[in-house]
Amino acid sequence: MRLLLLLLVAPAPLSRAQTPQPLPEAPQPAPQLIVRDPNAPRPLQPVIVNGRPYMRPTQRQYFVDYLRDSYGWPALTRSTVRTLYNEGLGQPGGWGQDFPGFMQRFGSNMAITAIDGNVRYGMEEIFHEDLRYIPCHGCTAKHKIENALLAEFTARHDKDGHRFFTLTPVVADFSGPIIAHTIWYPDGFNPFGGVVATRTVFATRVGSHLFREFVLERRHYDSPEPPRPPRSKTPAPTPTLIPNPRPAPSPPPGSPQE
Secondary structure: OHHHHHHHHOHHHHHHHHOOOOOOOOOOOOOOOOOOOOOOOOOOOOEEEOOEEEOOOOHHHHHHHHHHHHHOHHHHHHHHHHHHHHHHHOOOOOOOOOHHHHHHHHHHHHHHHHHHHHHHHHHHHHHOOEOOOOOOOOOOHHHHHHHHHHOOOEEEEOOOOEEEEOOHHHHHHHHHHHHHHHHOOOOOOOHHHHHHHHHHHHHHHHHHHHHHHHHHHHHHOOOOOOOOOOOOOOOOOOOOOOOOOOOOOOOOOOOOOO
16 A cells, blocks of 8 residues: 555656746846937038038149139130230230230230239138139029129138138239239339239139129029929810700699699
């Protein structure tokens, strides 16, 4: 009897030992709070100057603008306009009004433009100024004229391109005519004549700014709203005739009514 009781009781703890026990749950990581540093640098927003994003020019861009303004098509155009003006007035009188006289005036004006460009580029590098002309994109005619005139007395500075007063354009415009009237003009040493002749340099430069504002920049003007599509003529609706139903005949008097 004792042996029978041992056989009946022994399998119970063995079966319990063979059943797998559940594993304890892994500890969950605590949520981390993200705290922003108020002193951390924020992404820079593009600076807008005259309706366009502004970036400080590199040394290569400075040099390319100097070559274009002193020897490129803008310089050639301004020199040709001044040459035609001097040819019409017969100035200076020592040069004739034939083809050799025209070429003498043209070569003199090209030299004046080159001297102005070199002085302009040198002072621009020394004082770290940005003298590039930036047209006013999407501005009114009044603001475009103001921008063209202020470009002869101001320059851009720093990364935000703010405008400030400078004498660099004025000194550059005076340098070429004064040197020309002092060295190679037929009237001899006449610096005052160069001061007077500076008005044509100033006029042609402002004229080139206005040309860029009202002719070249006009092609890129952003209209405030897209153009509306043309209206299509819809045909007028044709009138439909509705037949008028005839009234039912009234019953004769004395007849039975339903």
